[in-house]
Amino acid sequence: MLTPMRLMLVPAVALAAGLLGAAALTTGCSSKEIRYPEDHTRYKNIDRVVEELRTAYTRRDLSDIQGLLLPREVLEKAATDMQQDFQTYQEITLEWTIDRIVIEGETIEVVVNWAGQWRKTPADTGLRERGQGILILTGEKTVLLNGLEGDLPFGMALRRPGDPAPASRQP
DSSP: OOOHHHHHHHHHHHHHHHHHHHHHHHHHTSOOOOSOHHHHHHHHHHHHHHHHHHHHHHTTOHHHHHTTBOSOHHHHHHHHHHHHHHHHOSEEEEEEEEEEEEEETTEEEEEEEEEEEEESSTTSOOEEEEEEEEEEEEOSSSOEEEEEEESOSTTHHHHOTTSOOOSOOOO
């Protein structure tokens, strides 16, 4: 038969055992080894380039964008469309998430879901749009944009041709 003193020890022992078990679990899993370090590095480079493209676009920085592009006619048109956005809109906010990444050799397809807002003035309610498109990248060590497919946010000023362009602004 358990005495009252022994009954009081049971919860304390159970608590101590639980705390020790939790400590063992957290210290046992604290250092995960990366199984494929080359692939991990490549995915991190892809993510970095996709994020740099988004932030350069929202900062309206065409020179940073051009540093991520391969010299191709399709991308030159996209850069021209972005420049038109920068001249038309004073504020651009853009968020996107990577839906999936497909890698076949040096060709990388990054499917992004995006939502953005373009404002001609800070007081303007702006234009809100969303969509999904594919950023086609290439490279292993150095990853650059090689093409665009689908509905991407670049060239929003050209989607609304009836809107009058504002007075010229510095990007």
